[in-house]
Amino acid sequence: xxxxxxxxxxxxxAPVKALFPTDRHKKRNTTIHFRNGMTLWVxxxxxxxxxxxxxxxxxxxxxxxxxxxxxxxxxxxxxxxFGWLGKCVFMSQGGEENDDTHRKPSGAR
Numbered sequence: 636x637x638x639x640x641x642x643x644x645x646x647x648x649a650p651v652k653a654l655f656p657t658d659r660h661k662k663r664n665t666t667i668h669f670r671n672g673m674t675l676w677v678x679x680x681x682x683x684x685x686x687x688x689x690x691x692x693x694x695x696x697x698x699x700x701x702x703x704x705x706x707x708x709x710x711x712x713x714x715x716x717f718g719w720l721g722k723c724v725f726m727s728q729g730g731e732e733n734d735d736t737h738r739k740p741s742g743a744r
Contacts, residue, residue, distance in 0.1 A: 638662070638665060638675065639664060641667075641677070642662065654669045654671050654673075655669065656669060656670060665677055665678055676689065676691075680699075680703075680710060683706065686706060686710045686713065687709070690714075690716040690717070692714065692717045692720060692721055693714075693721075693722050693724075694711070694722070694723045695723075695724045695726070696724070697726050697727070698726070698727050698728070699726070699727040699730075700727045700728060700729065700730025700731065700736045700737075701727075701730070702735065704734070704735060705735070708735070710723070711723050
């Protein structure tokens with residue numbers, strides 16, 4: 636999916652549209668480089684490479700019950716460069732007992 640579905644939403648919101656890049660090379664399928672210097676990545680958690688080599692201040696993980704074992708911790712490690720400013724939001728429906736989502740304490744980090 637990437638960011639393609641988000642492009643129309645961003646273009647319909649005036650404050651975000653003002654930051655949306657005009658250079659087509661800064662609007663890719665999985666990455667948007669906004670004019671204010673922020674980068675948005677929309678990447679799958681199944682590919683461990685997507686969870687590495689990046690410092691991320693705000694990380695949103697969706698349907699974590701479907702993520703491979705250990706990938707939640709790998710993703711969470713991406714925010715440590717920002718100290719207390721780094722935030723993770725993990726969302727999911729119920730999965731399997733004792734999977735990474737089940738073991739994650741409520742309200743953690």
